[in-house]
Amino acid sequence: MAAVIAILPIFGLIVLGYVLGWRRWLSHDSIGGLSWLTFRVFLPCVLLTGIARAPLGEALSPLLLVVYFVPALALFAGFNVWTHWRSGLPSAEGLAASYSNNVLIGIPMISALFGPQGLVYLFALLALHSLVMFSTQSLYAALGHGRDKRPGVLSLLKTLANPLVVGLLIGALINLADIELPAPLWQLLDWLARAGLPCALIVVGVGLTRYRLRSSLRIWRICLGKLVLMPLLVLALGLAIPGLNPLALQVLVLAAANPIGVNVLAFAAPGKEQHTVGASIFLSTLLAAGTLPLWMLMMG
Template identity: 55%
Template sequence: MVVLQAIVPIFGLIMLGYLLGWRRWLADEAAAGLASITFKLFMPAILFAGIARAELSVGMSPMLLLAYFGPVLAVFALVSLLAHHRLGRAAPLGLAAAYSNNVLVGIPLVTTLLGTESLVYVFAILVFHSLILFSLQSFYTAFGSGERVRPVALLKNLANPLIIGLLLGALLNVSGLGLPGAIWRIVDWLAQAALPCALIVLGISLSRYRLRPSTGSLALTLVKLGLFPLLVWWFSAWLPGLDQAARSVLVLLAACPTGVNVLAFVKQPEDTRAVSSTVFLSTVLAAISLPLWMLLMAA
């Protein structure tokens, strides 16, 4: 019952967004505006508020980061190597297999299942998540295709509003300073709009892609929803110093579907089908696989 209570609202809002986009009940300009304000204001607000109030000494554990990013690097490297061998060029398929939608799906999932106190582990991962994977993909694309590495492009990863929100919240936390109650109320109001708007935006984004499954997209989806969380589950059990709550958060984050941001790294038309199908298919099948991982972690 708890699993259903966590899953149904998340995927219900995604389906609502998909319906809005599919039926064109929301104009393209309105959908673009909603996406812009969601990721430039609402989501940074919830990340800022969360990490500013979190116990960073609990979340910022080297073992926690190693337990998640060790499997991330392994999956990214393995899939990229196999894809490069098959295609003969750099492709964002390794990124599609390793990049989780930890903001749109992970945050509401962890909040509903494990409580807001467990979000500190999510925020610890989010601080490095996009920065590490997007930088890796940028380097791989540059060296794999013979392009020149552009430092400016790598620095743009740090200019992401989500990362800025996290960094500002962390600075406020470690500084020991406080904000006036009226300011906190504004931040909390903005944060309350973040998750429903973000899930609706995700649904709208999915409505723009056709589900054209292929052997490649199905394999990527199986790696994303199966192999990746399995590696995190095994590796986190092997590492010392991680309690059950931290392990549960890491496995759930790894089991989240592929993030739509991976499409920003698609450069070849033939990669568009594989990546967009993986984003769509992993999001749909996550409604089945996530409850299974939840039950496994609760056992």
């Protein structure tokens, strides 16, 4: 019951955002302005204040990254070998099955369940999440077809060098260098950070109105791989390798169980694959409302 109560406000705000977008109660300019503020101001402040105050210590352990990224890359490879064998072309399906929405859904969920003690592990993961997965996808695309059909190096760098990464880096610098910020500045950053999570979830809901709910074996396979197989692999590896903090393992499993991140759509080929990935994002977000509480209960 506690797991359901923890996740209800998260998906309640997503539903609110969907209704606002579906009914067009928010104008196009309003949605654009809210999204800009959320991703360039509010969420960077969430990451900055969180990691600046977090006890980094064990969170910087390579074991944390091994337990998460080995299963993620294995799933990425498995899906892409299958789809490439059938179509002869690289796709974004492997990325969809292995890339979690760990900012928009992960941060509010981990914050509600574990507080700052859990967020430090998620922040350590976020520092490399996009870098590892997007770089792997770009390399795979480069080996699979011509330069005109893959995200370029400049596009990748723009994706990685974003305000979220900047917020993480500034927060880490403040923490590691033990920099004392003036109290009024901390207050300002805290106020901005408090607006980040609810606004981010509303933006997710509004964004889902761009996708259509489709159903096919392909889409269900991607969603099951993301919501069931990936957290299961992370849990199995975390239990098999000794030395990982139990709280860290809980955070990693729940991060792996998050729905597909919306940024995957940027790597999908126009046409049928974009429709498939978009529908997978939509369906995985809906299904996560039921699967995430189950993973929470399983992890205690």
